[in-house]
Amino acid sequence: MFTGLVEETGRITEIDHRRDSVIIRISSDLCISGTNVGDSIAVNGCCLTATKVSKRGKSKGFEFNLLRETWDVTNLNALKQGTLVNLERALVLGQRMGGHFVTGHVDAVGKIRKWEKKGKDWLLDVDVPSRLMAGFVPKGSITVDGISLTVAIIRKRGFSVWIIPHTRQITNLRTRKVGDKLNLETDLLGKYVLRKLDI
Secondary structure, three states, rough: EOOOOOOOOEEEEEEEOOEEEEEEEEEEEOOOOOOOOOOOOEEEEEEEEEEEEEEEOOEEEEEEEEHHHHHHHOHHHHOOOOEEEEEEEOOOOOOOOOOOOOOOOOOEEOOOOEEEOOOEEEEEEEEOOOOHHHHOEEEEEEEOEEEEEEEEEEOOOOOEEEHHHHHHHHHHHHHOOOOOOEEEEEEEHHHHHHHHHHH
């Protein structure tokens, strides 16, 4: 379980395609602290298990073994060496909850329709698969590449969120452009409501 509060951006240092899986290695300065093999890390909002942890030298960071399913249905398949990714360690029981409940299970991939500065802030508009739209409510929570955000505008097949300069600066949003794909996870509590209503 995560909160959607990105702790740092790591950089992809290696991608190794194998027959049934993909190995990715990511540098880390902050999230590496206190992390051991078997721990969960949210990478662009996708919960992955650290299979190797290096805490010293040039190889400082994590290694993850991704199933082909994970690779195929998330925006991780767009990663290249040098790409920045959002990182967050799993929630520790008793710590302050600043975002919202994030499982790290990506529901769908959206595409950036607009990404523009509005005064001091930024407006991010994302196209979304129609099957996901029932999970959106005005001022509800949405996770975008692992970032906990508040829905500002809902369209027929998309939504917009406001991004403050701090969020843009400390996440990989600073490298994003129109047409880029984003991992999306709708609000967990809303999913249970929809399930109960059989929507």
